[in-house]
Amino acid sequence: MWTVKSESGTLRAVLVQDSVEQFWENRLPFVGIESNPLYLARCPHAQFEGGHEQWKQLPEYLTEEGVQVFEVVSILRKVLDGATIGERRRIVESVWKGMPRAPRPDELTVDHLIRGYPSEPFFDASSDRVVLPDFRRVAWPYPRDTSFTTQVGTVICSMRRHSRRHEPRVVKLVYEHDPVLREKVDVIWDANEDSVPSTEPLCIEGGDVHIIDEETIAIGVGQRSTFTGFVETVRSLFEQDLDEEIRYVCAVKNPDYPAVDYMHLDVVINYPDKGKALVMPYYFDTEVVDDMPPKRLLLKTLEAVREQSEKAGWTMEPLVHPNNFVDAGRCAVYERGDGELRLVKRELSLIDFLVKEGKLDEDGLIYVGGRPEKENDVGHLMSALMEQARGASNIVTLKPRTVISYERNERTNEALREHGVEVKEWSDSHLDMLGGPHCSTSPLWRDPS
Numbered sequence: 001m002w003t004v005k006s007e008s009g010t011l012r013a014v015l016v017q018d019s020v021e022q023f024w025e026n027r028l029p030f031v032g033i034e035s036n037p038l039y040l041a042r043c044p045h046a047q048f049e050g051g052h053e054q055w056k057q058l059p060e061y062l063t064e065e066g067v068q069v070f071e072v073v074s075i076l077r078k079v080l081d082g083a084t085i086g087e088r089r090r091i092v093e094s095v096w097k098g099m100p101r102a103p104r105p106d107e108l109t110v111d112h113l114i115r116g117y118p119s120e121p122f123f124d125a126s127s128d129r130v131v132l133p134d135f136r137r138v139a140w141p142y143p144r145d146t147s148f149t150t151q152v153g154t155v156i157c158s159m160r161r162h163s164r165r166h167e168p169r170v171v172k173l174v175y176e177h178d179p180v181l182r183e184k185v186d187v188i189w190d191a192n193e194d195s196v197p198s199t200e201p202l203c204i205e206g207g208d209v210h211i212i213d214e215e216t217i218a219i220g221v222g223q224r225s226t227f228t229g230f231v232e233t234v235r236s237l238f239e240q241d242l243d244e245e246i247r248y249v250c251a252v253k254n255p256d257y258p259a260v261d262y263m264h265l266d267v268v269i270n271y272p273d274k275g276k277a278l279v280m281p282y283y284f285d286t287e288v289v290d291d292m293p294p295k296r297l298l299l300k301t302l303e304a305v306r307e308q309s310e311k312a313g314w315t316m317e318p319l320v321h322p323n324n325f326v327d328a329g330r331c332a333v334y335e336r337g338d339g340e341l342r343l344v345k346r347e348l349s350l351i352d353f354l355v356k357e358g359k360l361d362e363d364g365l366i367y368v369g370g371r372p373e374k375e376n377d378v379g380h381l382m383s384a385l386m387e388q389a390r391g392a393s394n395i396v397t398l399k400p401r402t403v404i405s406y407e408r409n410e411r412t413n414e415a416l417r418e419h420g421v422e423v424k425e426w427s428d429s430h431l432d433m434l435g436g437p438h439c440s441t442s443p444l445w446r447d448p449s
Contacts, residue, residue, distance in 0.1 A: 001186040002445035004149040004211045007271040009447035010399040013068040013184070015174070016441055017143045019114055020055045020431075021048050051430030055141065058404070058440055061424050065398045070181060070444070072143060072174055077110045079177040095169045099134055113170050114138045135163060137170045142435050143442040144266070145224075146171045148206035151214060152240045153188030154444075155233065160203040160224045168192060185444060189236040196232060204229035207264030207439055208254070212271070212359055214448050215247040218331075218350055220265030222254025231341060238336045248357075249341075251332045252350045255324040266438045268329070269350070270393055272421045273400045274449035275361040277354070278412070280368045280388050282381055284329035284349040289362055292351070293384075297376055298325060368392045370415040387412050390428070394436025398424070400449065404437040 002013060059069050083091070088105035095113065096102035103109075103117045111119035116133030124131050146168045147156050156172050159165045172190065175181050191204050208220035217237070221230050234249045254263050268280040281293035299322040306319060329349040334341045347353040354360035369384030369392070384392075392409035401421050405413050406428040413423045426437060 001153065002149065002184045003151055003153070004443050004446040005151055005214050005448040006274075006446060007210055007212065008273050008276075008397045008400055008449045011062075011065070011067050011397065011441075011443055011446050013070065013445035014062060014441050014443050015070050015072065015143045015147070015171075016059055016062070017072040017138060017141045018052075018055065019073060019138050020051055020141045054427045054430050055440075057426055058437065061404055061426070062398070062441070065402070067398065068445075070174070070178065072138060072171060073110065073114060075174045075178045075181075076113050076170070079173065080108065080110055080113075091173060095137065095166065095173070096134075097169075101134065112137075113173075135166055137166050139164060139167065140435070142207070142439040143171060144439045145205045145207045145264070147175070147442060148209045149185070149442070149444050150209075150211060150217065150237060151245050152237060153186040155204070155206075155209075155236070156187060156190040156192065157205050158191035158194075158201075158203050158229065159205060160201065160226070181444070188240045189233070191229065191233065194232055194236075196228060198228045200226045200228050202226065202228045202232055204233045205264060206442060207266045209233075210265060210269075210271075211446075212354065214245060216250070216357075216359060217246060217248070218250040218252050218265065220254040220263075221251050223256045223263035224254075225264075227251065234334060234341055238341075241336075244336070247335060249334050250350060250353060251334065253327045253330040255328050262434065264439075267388070267391070267394055267436075270395050270397070270438055271449075272366070272395060272397050272403045272416060272419075273364075275359075276364040276366060276419060276421075277351070277360055278366045278368065278393050278395055278416065279351065280393050281372075281384055283325070284351045286351055287348050288352050288355045289365060292365065293367065293372055293377075293380070295325065295328070297378065297381055298322075301378060301381060364419075366415050366419050366421075368409075368412050368415075370411045383411065391436025391439075394438040396437040396441045406431070406436055 062069050085105050088108050092102050092105055092108055103112050114137055116136045118133055121130060121132045147154055156168045159167060175185050175187055191202060194202060196202055203226045205224045208225040210218040212218055219225060219230050221227050230251050237246060252265055268283050270278050272278055282295055282298035285295050286292045302320055302322040309319060331347040331350045331353045332343060333345045333353060335344050355362050368388050369380060372380035387409045390409055391406050392412040395403040395405045397403050403421055404424045404426050407425040408428055416423050
């Protein structure tokens with residue numbers, strides 16, 4: 001079976017998803033995406049045609065490096081083309097489970113799986129009303145979030161965002177029906193099929209999960225993945241890890257909304273090579289790295305923004321508060337216990353844990369926006385924040401010291417090159433702001449670093 005042993009080893013097989021059309025088409029520019037995915041408070045993108053041409057550069061880069069590429073929509077199309085009525089009925093029952101309306105098996109199309117049912121909004125003259133699709137199934141081109149593969153197998157995720165809660169059902173079809181994936185991918189746990197008594201939902205999203213090395217996993221806990229999701233995921237992984245390969249699982253604190261509305265761990269740190277990390281500066285505290293740009297400067301800047309707004313009487317809610325970031329990046333380290341997780345240490349940040357354990361070189365940190373030129377460089381902070389908002393840290397590593405990165409993050413790409421990393425620049429004028437190369441790829445098979 002295929003496994004993933006690191007974030008920076010050679011990538012052998014990957015899942016991608018060609019659904020970028022839904023960035024541009026059939027949306028209303030109003031607040032409310034969580035109640036209906038046809039609503040989007042803001043859309044930074046231009047025409048679909050240009051964006052789709054840019055997206056196609058991703059599978060081209062992957063194929064050039066010898067990576068086996070599996071694309072969600074094309075697989076679904078093959079599945080339906082060859083499906084019997086009985087198989088179609090089972091697909092409808094699994095995807096539209098609990099929904100008030102569903103397509104008939106004989107009318108089921110790929111558009112229904114991707115866009116919802118009906119597949120397009122329309123005016124119903126007989127009832128004098130507009131009929132909207134139910135919640136879209138594969139609404140974003142980010143398969144990293146809906147499933148992830150570990151050292152011991154693959155997990156189907158349970159999504160925190162309401163409008164994405166059906167995506168994992170569709171992605172699971174791909175694993176079940178594609179002949180290669182059915183043979184090579186071992187789905188060891190579907191988080192949507194578990195139920196635990198808790199005051200918070202059981203949510204785990206793949207953008208929060210980093211396979212650091214053969215024995216270590218880091219999972220962001222905050223806006224998207226809950227602590228309940230963390231605990232149940234780790235329990236399931238330990239149950240499947242019969243050879244006890246996994247030693248450490250780190251819970252890393254992420255800020256919640258309104259700090260950002262797309263907060264996964266992979267928007268602040270990724271790994272271009274063994275011992276190296278591309279890090280969003282001003283996010284992590286440290287006790288072991290002497291020259292890391294300090295989080296304190298970010299907190300002071302947010303404090304100034306709030307003070308200015310409050311003095312002027314501006315109505316700018318929700319406005320980010322410094323407290324949203326005070327604990328960001330803090331790390332609790334767990335090992336397997338006797339039937340329970342055992343907390344073994346707490347660290348000021350994930351960075352400090354990785355450095356102390358020899359998993360990250362102290363001089364291996366590469367910063368989004370490059371290094372500041374002076375102490376308390378607010379201009380550098382603002383530049384780094386802007387590149388980070390364009391997905392600068394959301395790189396995907398193809399092999400050690402070779403990554404895909406968004407083109408317009410020039411300072412970050414230069415910093416990567418200064419550390420000996422080859423950067424394949426992905427044209428991004430239509431694609432940045434909502435996710436990056438890491439979000440757009442879900443590794444199915446990757447070597448150790």
